[in-house]
Amino acid sequence: MLFQRIFLFFQGYVIVTVKGRHLERFINLAVSRGYSLWNISRPSPEVMTAAVPVSIFPYLRHIAKASKCRIKIESKRGMPFILLKICRRKMFFTGAVVFLISLYVLSLFIWSVEVVRSGELKLIKEKQILDEASKNGLRIGAFKPSLATDTIQKAILYKFPQLSWVGVEIRGTKATIEVMEKILPDKSHLDRRPGSIVAAKDGIIEEILVLSGEAKVAEGDTVRKGDILISGVIFPEDEENEPQRTNDGKITNDEEQKREPMRFRARGIVRALVWYEAEKTVPLIEERSRPTGRKKELLVLRFGGKEMILKGGKGVPYKNYRYMKRSWKIPRIGKTIIPAELAFETYWEIKKEKVYHSMAEARDIAVTRAEKEISGKLKPETKVISRKVNVKSLEEKRIHVVLIVEALEDITRFVPMKEK
Template identity: 25%
Template sequence: MGKIYEYLRGSYTVTARAESVCRALNVLMKNNVPFYGVKAEGGGLVGFCLEPDAFRKYVALTAEMTIEDERVTRRGLFAFASGYKMRIGFFIGAVLCAALLAASSFFVWDINVSGQTGLSEKEILKTLEGYGLYIGAYIPNIDTMRLENELVIDTEELSYASINLRGTVAEVVVRERKEKDVENISLPSNLVANCDGQIESIEVRGGMPTVKKGQIVKKGQLLVSGVIDSQAVGYRLVRARGEIYARISRSFTAEVPLVREKKSRTGEKKTRVTIRFFAKKINLFSNNDISFEKYDTIEEEKRLCLFDRVELPVFIIKTTYSEYVTETEKISEEQALSIAEKELAGQTEKTLSEAQILAREERTEINDGILTLYADIDCIADITSEIFIKTDGEK
C-alpha cells in the first residue's frame, strides 16, 4: 500500500556527491524537512528521496548552496503522465475508457437463468425482454419485484420466479408449474362417437351410458349422456367421463411424388459480421444487399470472454448467406415407398398410439408420377369425443 501511495503521490530522488548530500541533509534536518531512502549509489554518489512538498522546500533551501553532481529524478503517476502530456489521444482514450467503465456499471451485463426444466432459457429471456430486463437494460429502471410477479402471472408454465441483481449480473431463478391431472367436473358434457364402430367395452366414470357392448354405433351418436334423470331431484347435468372402446376400421394414405425438388448448394457464401454491445448493434459492413436469388441464412452468435472467465456484454454475430439452387430429382419407386412408409408410420403412431391393432392391410398405386400408399387398419380404440353442454349457469 505504501508503495502504491508513494507512486500516486509522486516523489523526487536527488543524487549528488556524498559530501554535498550530507550538507544538504543537515540543512533539511534543521528545517524539519522530511527525507527518506538515503542510499549510496556507488562512485561517491548518494541519493535520497523527497516528497513533492519537501522537494520544493529543498530547492529553496539549497538555492545558494553548491551541490556537486546533483541530479533530480521525478517518479510517480504524474511524472508518468507528464511524459504523455502532448499525446491528446492517449488522454482522451483514458478518459473515455474510465467514463465507459463507470457508465457500464449502470447497465445489465449478463442474465443467468436457472431452475427451468421444460422451458428454454431463450423463451424466458424473451419474456423478460418484454418486461424490460435484457442485456443492456438500465439497472435503476428495473423493478425486480414487479418483474417477478409479471413473469409468473404471464407465463403459465412458471409457478415461481426470483430476480436478483448482483452488480451488473441479473440472476433469474425460476420454478416450473407441476401439472396435476385434476379434472374439472363442474362443466356438464356428453360423450359422442367420433367414428363408426362396434362397441367392445364400456368404462364410464360419470354420466349415463346410452349404448351396450356389441352395439354398432355411428359417428356422432351419443355414447354417454351428461343429463341424468332422477325421480328424487329431477334432471341434473353432470360431466360425462369414461372410455368406450370399439372395433373400428381406419384408412390412411401417404403420397410421394417420384420427381421432387432438391436443394443444391452452389458453394457461394457471403458473411456479414455485426457487433452487439449491450443492446446496440454495430454493423461491420456497408453493403447489406445479398445478390443471391435463393439462399439459407445461418446466424452464429459468440460472446466475448475475458480470460475465458468473465463474460463481457459484447457479442459477435456472424451471419452467413449460403446460396442454393433448386433442381428436380427423380427417385426410384423403392425410395418413394420407403418415404411413404415413414410418413404413414408417423400418421398411425399419432392417431392410434393407444389402440390395439387387430389387422393391417397395405397397397400401393402409382398414378401421374405419384406413389400412393394406402393402409387399412382394424383396431380397438377409444371412440369418445366430449361435447360440452351449454348452460346459462344453472345445472
C-alpha cells in the same frame, strides 16, 4: 526467452533487409561488436532479413557500408512505435478511450431481463413476474450494484404463492429470473357438473365400461362423431300403481318430483376401432438442396435507415443459399428509442441436385411420410391394430400412396348439460 521478448517489445525493434554479396561479413562484423540479430533468413543468396533492436540500427549502417552492403528498414515493431502512431492520431486514441469508458459504464446497467421457466406457466403470466421484478428495482436500465437478488426473489415468491421456487441471476448486462410453478393435484374428479359422454370421432365400439350413467351403445355398434355413448340423464322406471292425482285430475307435486329425470356426471371408458388416412405423392425425380460447406458471414451495423458493413463484403456470391440472422438492438432507455442494431448475418451455399427414385423407393418414401403424418395424430395410449397401403395411382413421373391405419383408442368426450 519470454522475458527477453517482452523486453524487446517495450524497447522496440525493426525488421531490416540487407542486400549485397558479402552478407557473411556483415553478420560477422555485427556479432563481433556485440550487436544481436535474430530471425535471420535468406530468401536469396544476396538478400537477408533479420530483426534488430532499434537502438543499434544506426550502427549497422556503418557495418553495412564497410561490408559493401545496403540495409533498409522493412517494418517497425514494439511499444515505442505504437505510442508514436497514437500520438499522431490523437482523435482516434481519444475516441477509443471514450468508447472503452462508455462500454464499461454501460456494463454497470441491466439491458435485458428474461424469465426462464421449466414448463408453460398456467397459473400466472410472464408479464406479471416482470412487473413485480420491476417494482423491486430489477428492470432495463437498473444499476447493477444497487440490486439485491435475494430481496427480489423473496418479493416475487411472496407476491405469487403459486410459485414453488424463484431464482434471480445476473450475468453481464442480462438478468435471468428462473421460476417454477407449484404442481397442483388434478381436480377433474371434483367436477360435479352433470353431463353425458359423446363420441369424439367415428368408430366401431369394441369395449365399454360404465362407471356412472346409462349406456346408450353396445359392443359392435357403429357410432358417429357426437353420438351419445353414456348418458348422464336417467328417467325413473314406471311404477305399477297409478300416480296419485288431485280432485281436478292433476298429478301431485310429490309424484311430479318422482318422475323428474336424474341428472349427474356420466363417467366411463369406451374404446372403439377408428381409422386414420393419409395420402402422399412422391415424384420419381426429386430436387433436393444439399449444403456445400461454404458460407459467407457479415457483421452489419444499422443506424436509422443506413447500414455499414463492418465485416465481409457487399452482395451474396451464391446463387442458392440459406440465410440466418442474429441481431442485437440497443434497449430502450425510458421512452427514448435508439434506432441502432448490430446484426450477424450468415449465408450458407446450397446446391440443388436431382435425385432419381425407383418405383419401390418412391413407394417406401411415400409410406414413411404418411406414417409420420398419422403418428402425429395418434394419442399415446392408442393401439395400432393394422395398416393397409394402397397405391392409388402409378404414373411415369410420380407415385401416389394412401395409407390407412386401424387403431383402438378411447373416443370419449365429456359434454356438460346446459343449465335450465
